Amino acid sequence: MRSTMLIATEEKTKARAGGRVRRSGLYTGIADRLREMIQEGELAPGSRIMEKELCEYFDISKTPLREALKVLVAEGLITHRQHLGYHIAAIDxxxxxxxxxxxxxxxxxxxxxxxxxxxxxxxxxxxxxxxxxxxxxxxxxxxxxxxxxxxxxxxxxxxxxxxxxxxxxxxxxxxxxxxxxxxxxxxxxxxxxxxxxxxxxxxxxxxxxxxxxxxxxxxxxxxxxxxxxxxxxxxxx
Structure with missing residues (x-):
């Protein structure tokens, strides 16, 4: 995922330390951070969402991550296809x-x-x-x-x-x-x-x-x- 997510090393290290979603936080907080990452170019259009690495990044389980991904699918920022998983939506x-x-x-x-x-x-x-x-x-x-x-x-x-x-x-x-x-x-x-x-x-x-x-x-x-x-x-x- 790191090869396609376009995460700038210095700023993203700080984000990981200071912006991590708490375990007790709602999935909306995860969705907000992912939305920001997509809109500011940290996640490249067409790149695959690697759920395991995102769970490690946010220090969460798959359940809140999946709920957050559903929100972004509904917004059109992420796509989901059976057997192909989640991907960042392409740009027209x-x-x-x-x-x-x-x-x-x-x-x-x-x-x-x-x-x-x-x-x-x-x-x-x-x-x-x-x-x-x-x-x-x-x-x-x-x-x-x-x-x-x-x-x-x-x-x-x-x-x-x-x-x-x-x-x-x-x-x-x-x-x-x-x-x-x-x-x-x-x-x-x-x-x-x-x-x-x-x-x-x-x-x-x-x-x-x-x-x-x-x-x-x-x-x-x-x-x-x-x-x-x-x-x-x-x-x-």
């Missing part, structure tokens, strides 16, 4: 690509309004979150960096104060979350992405509408290119 690359095309347009729309609608409180909150993300980058905490990155993107869209835009964006980002996590697990674009975020914040400070439209769309396009590249390099099921 064409669907992800089509979602990114729509997201590029939403980022463009956000840039058109952001310069006149973002207030100081929202900008200050984004800047604080960005500084925390910078610290995660400096210490190599990839998973924590990725989570804050996601939060910042939503905060920028929410700063436009258009509930419809925010709701559509949230829904689409949820659909590509796992794909982005896979790219993040094997990405060399960290520094470039961080610089793009800093440029976005500068444009918000300057209320530069044209720069915001351009930077938001370009950042979205660069992210899409990285994600699609990572997805196309995945082994075929």
């Amino acid at each position: 690359i064409d669907e992800i690509e089509s979602i990114f095309e729509v997201l590029h347009g939403l980022e463009d729309i956000a840039g058109s309004y952001l310069s006149t609608r973002v207030d100081q409180d929202a900008l200050s909150a984004i800047e604080r979150k960005h500084q925390a993300m910078v610290l995660h980058h400096a210490s190599g905490k990839r998973a924590a960096y990725f989570r804050l990155n996601q939060e910042i993107h939503q905060m920028i869209i929410d700063a436009v104060r258009n509930p419809t835009l925010s709701a559509i964006y949230t829904g689409l980002m949820t659909k590509i979350h796992r794909a982005r996590g896979i790219a993040n697990a094997d990405s060399f674009r960290w520094k470039e992405s961080l610089a793009e975020h800093e440029a976005l914040i500068e444009a918000m400070r300057a209320s530069d509408q044209e720069a915001l439209r351009r930077l938001l769309r370009e950042h979205s396009e660069h992210t899409a290119q990285e994600v699609m590249k990572a997805l196309r390099q995945l082994p075929r099921a």
